Amino acid sequence: GAGVSQSPSNKVTEKGKDVELRCDPISGHTALYWYRQRLGQGLEFLIYFQGNSAPDKSGLPSDRFSAERTGESVSTLTIQRTQQEDSAVYLCASSLELAGLYEQFFGPGTRLTVL
Amino acid sequence: GNSVTQMEGPVTLSEEAFLTINCTYTATGYPSLFWYVQYPGEGLQLLLKATKADDKGSNKGFEATYRKETTSFHLEKGSVQVSDSAVYFCALSDRYSSASKIIFGSGTRLSIRP
Numbered sequence: 001g002a003g004v005s006q007s008p009s010n011k012v013t014e015k016g017k018d019v020e021l022r023c024d025p026i027s028g029h030t031a032l033y034w035y036r037q038r039l040g041q042g043l044e045f046l047i048y049f050q051g052n053s054a055p056d057k058s059g060l061p062s063d064r065f066s067a068e069r070t071g072e073s074v075s076t077l078t079i080q081r082t083q084q085e086d087s088a089v090y091l092c093a094s095s096l097e098l099a100g101l102y103e104q105f106f107g108p109g110t111r112l113t114v115l
Numbered sequence: 116g117n118s119v120t121q122m123e124g125p126v127t128l129s130e131e132a133f134l135t136i137n138c139t140y141t142a143t144g145y146p147s148l149f150w151y152v153q154y155p156g157e158g159l160q161l162l163l164k165a166t167k168a169d170d171k172g173s174n175k176g177f178e179a180t181y182r183k184e185t186t187s188f189h190l191e192k193g194s195v196q197v198s199d200s201a202v203y204f205c206a207l208s209d210r211y212s213s214a215s216k217i218i219f220g221s222g223t224r225l226s227i228r229p
Contacts, residue, residue, distance in 0.1 A: 033216060042204060042221035043159075056216065091159065104217060106159040 004107035025094030121220035138205035146207040148188040
């Protein structure tokens with residue numbers, strides 16, 4: 001079946017603008033994660049959704065970042081008033097349940113460049 | 116808290132050389148351990164995993180053994196190929212934590228010379 005998809009694949013924006021990134025998880029996957037990967041660095045956890053539970057937002061770096069998920073489907077990550085340090089690849093992953101028990105499947109990422 | 120420390124790169128080897136990428140972890144619970152690989156221009160994909168002590172994960176000629184006594188999960192391959200050039204991430208997930216998210220190491224870039 002289809003894997004995790006993300007859109008857009010690339011986004012160039014001006015400092016101060018808002019951006020919205022989209023993730024379509026694998027159908028039936030209850031868990032969804034957002035990560036940020038800065039150039040040459042590892043993955044930085046941002047937010048985690050699991051079914052109808054309250055999301056774990058502990059990784060969001062500032063209140064300019066927010067994310068929503070409708071049920072067990074699409075998720076959007078919104079960055080308001082973008083700054084140059086927000087430039088990174090934003091990765092989405094989904095899994096059947098808890099990552100400790102099931103593999104995470106990653107999307108191709110959205111490369112965000114803030115000028 | 117939980118953390119992962121892996122060997123800094125870049126690592127450059129000749130084809131058919133033996134590979135070891137070190138990874139050690141700190142965890143309060145009973146983590147599962149993973150190696151993910153990111154090939155140039157592609158997304159992350161799971162390479163192998165181990166869910167309990169002494170388990171050995173293996174895939175595509177790579178192996179890693181979950182060593183609880185040394186809190187390690189080193190990645191090894193007996194004979195590397197040019198196609199193994201990629202960035203490798205060690206990761207852990209503690210299934211008993213309140214939010215079971217995977218914690219990634221900083222990644223090790225591997226380059227294989229023909």
